[in-house]
Amino acid sequence: MLKIALVDDNTDFLLLLRKKVHAFFDGRNVLCEVRLFPNPEVFYFDLEEGFHYDICFLDIEMPQMNGLDLAKKIRATAQATYLVFTTSYLQYAVEGYEVQAFSYIPKNLLEEKLDAALLGIFGEMQEKTEKYYFVETNSRFERIEYKEIIYVYKNNKNAVFVLKDREVPVRKTLQEVFVQLDSEEFICIERGYIVNVQHIIKIESKELTLRNGKKLQIGRTHIREVKEAIHNYWRDRM
Template identity: 35%
Template sequence: MEIIMIYIAICDDDEKTIVQLRKRVQMLLKENNIVAKISEYSQSRLLQYDVQEGKYFDLILSDIEMPQIDGMKLAEYIKKYLPEVFIIFITSHTKYAIDAYELSVFRYVPKHIIDKKFDHAILDAIKMINGKSNQIYSITTPTRVEKIPYEKILYMEREGKNTIIIMKDGSKTHVRKSLSTVIKELNSEEFVFVDRGNIANVRNIVKIKDGSVELENGVRLWASRSRIEEIKKKISEFWGERI
């Protein structure tokens, strides 16, 4: 079984609180055989910069009242870059609970009842992160971690020794692997070779006509004749299981 690495950030302007939270998280992870990498931030602005520069996190534990950028503004900013991230506020200030809910913050743990709420909040978040893992393509290099939900992938194309992944929103990313390697790693009926140079997400195929596969957003990929019937079969199997 593949070991799933969870990426966690702890952000609080009080160094002692960071130490306490890290020890508590590490103990909980050890008890539940969960592998994680924990990053610590005593300045919210540094966490903001790292996320802006592409650093990835599955889970963020943050205080709310902090200098420079408070937790509410930090969460709003981070969600623009990491919309799938789980954010848990751990704070003494209960007056922000409603605002936290509106920001789609996963949990709000008041410090005065942390013993009652903390462990459940962390384990619930990790359970949901792991539940999504079989529908996420992970790119991990010494300098970069990127996790892409399958539903966001429009198609992929070969570019030299790289695979270029094109998202539904028009953004792109790449991985230094062949298309055949990538589709094996995806291990999903959701993807199909259109020809040797392209893989399409079946859920985004809207039409097959005149030797081409038309995707959402008007994207058209030319398909080899030998692939057309296989593509049609994949579409039928994929949607047949969902009707």
């Protein structure tokens, strides 16, 4: 879940901004918690207590505390936080480079500029979280997103990646592929198969069903391990 802080001494503007931020992420089925801070000092105390936010919208000119000072405080402990200044004072833009502000949104242009800023942030977040498996031979190079891999099976001396619309053979052992994937998204269900947990929709007795309709048998010695791996994977994402 994304944690988002909105800091501005104008309560009406905060309520409007919250509504638009929720609309953006709700439209993309992304859970987010949006907290409002009409008093920047309260937000400052949150930071002192160790609270972390993925995105912070900061007004610059506030009676109690300057938004740039807040941004410097955030940057002291959170380099990855996205900072967006919502302000009527664009003369501070140069100073914003010091704190690596992602965007400036003039308050009178919120309607036109907010979605573009959020799209930029959302796109960067997705790029940072995507994982890839690289297939390289003498004749080709291919990058396969982890989320595209449904399962991998052994076929003679090849490991074959099963994707939604095709299969990609790789001249490697299944064990080599499993080590290279190095992710809790993938589990061995028996000696000849690696499965992507994201694509499992049902387990019944010793059989699991994948999103593409494929049914695979779970090895007798792997049943408990498979169920625990699936439980742990989804528990950490609830």
